[in-house]
Amino acid sequence: MVIAAAEKAGATVLRGARVVGLLAETPPGVWVRLDANGEHAYRARLVVGADGRSSMARQWGGFRVEHDPAGMTIAGLRIDGLAAPEDTMSGFVHPGYGMVSLTVPLGNGRFRAYVGRHKRDGAPERPWRGKTAIADFVSANIAAGAPPTWYASDLQVAGPLASFDAADRWVPHPQRAALVLVGDAAASNDPCFGCGLSLSRDR
Ligand SMILES: Cc1cc2nc3c(=O)[nH]c(=O)nc-3n(C[C@H](O)[C@H](O)[C@H](O)COP(=O)(O)OP(=O)(O)OC[C@H]3O[C@@H](n4cnc5c(N)ncnc54)[C@H](O)[C@@H]3O)c2cc1C
Incomplete structure (x- = not known):
């Protein structure tokens, strides 16, 4: 447009x-x-x-x-078929792990999911990229507080997994x-x- x-x-x-x-x-x-x-x-x-x-x-x-000094990294992915609410944006914060999980409904069973993580002790973790990191990305969403049942259904990954330095x-x-x-x-x-x-x- x-x-x-x-x-x-x-x-x-x-x-x-x-x-x-x-x-x-x-x-x-x-x-x-x-x-x-x-x-x-x-x-x-x-x-x-x-x-x-x-x-x-x-x-x-x-x-x-x-x-700013390196702090959070954020990774994002479009996943379809999540069993998450379709009328609500869902956010979970796990202060102990320095993690944030965010799920944004796009309509018709399509979602954008994000995980924010803190880089501990100045040592950056390897950024999540590509198909091989998707299982870790899903586990991190659950570790941050998202219900495991959301991810138990038949999920379809509908976009690339990418990570960004959030500073x-x-x-x-x-x-x-x-x-x-x-x-x-x-x-x-x-x-x-x-x-x-x-x-x-x-x-
Ligand atoms: C994970 C993540 C989540 C975010 N969530 C939100 C949110 O919920 N709400 C919000 O308001 N903002 C959000 N943002 C921020 C928002 O996406 C950016 O502020 C916005 O997209 C910036 O717009 P821009 O046009 O400056 O850059 P971009 O949207 O990055 O556009 C730059 C364009 O330039 C093109 N380009 C780059 N290099 C070249 C080249 N050499 N030749 C030709 N083309 C080139 C790229 O392909 C791209 O299309 C988020 C950002 C990230 C990383």
């Missing part, structure tokens, strides 16, 4: 394209890799880096990034010459508490 609105307003939208570098000269621009069509340079008066919490634009632009991260001055960072590229906060998107426009 937003992409359609951007096109309607006159933007050229390139799907499947990846920015692979910045052009620092005047006018500035970006190198874009287009599938099977090689790389192209695009120039503009202003380059906006809106490439999220792992922003490469931030790195290419040489921005100074500050961050707040920010660029003190997210503008340099004709490059500006917006959204999570400029600052991302701890997603364990379900905020972030609402802050994007203010950063």
Whole structure:
């Protein structure tokens, strides 16, 4: 919907394209890799880096990034067929283990599940990623307090399992010459508490 609105307003939208570098000269621009069509340079008066919490634009632009000490990590997965309430968001906190479990119903038996864990003694645990970590992810939800019966039915994993370092991260001055960072590229906060998107426009 937003992409359609951007096109309607006159933007050229390139799907499947990846920015692979910045052009620092005047006018500035970006190198874009287009599938099977090689790389192209695009120039503009202003380059906006809106490439999220792992922003490469931030790195290419040489921005100074500050961050809180490592604390929580959060892992998320879409699971269908959970026996959890469909009309309620369910949260469990296990202070002793430093764990949070959150289950968000999406309708029609579809759910997003999250587990937040504290990194103990500064030693980061291996992040949960991919199919091999799904059993650990489910066990952690139960250890944090989610009822085991929710996971006893025929579950379908409907998306990739991914983990994120939850520490707040920010660029003190997210503008340099004709490059500006917006959204999570400029600052991302701890997603364990379900905020972030609402802050994007203010950063
Ligand atoms: C686990 C988790 C749970 C969260 N839960 C919530 C929540 O409940 N409520 C809430 O408000 N917020 C939540 N957030 C935060 C929210 O997702 C972010 O604040 C928001 O998505 C930031 O928007 P953005 O457009 O800046 O970045 P993103 O949504 O990350 O978008 C960046 C885009 O840039 C693209 N991109 C990156 N590099 C390149 C490149 N080189 N070339 C081309 N494209 C590129 C990416 O593919 C992506 O589409 C959560 C975050 C996480 C990690």
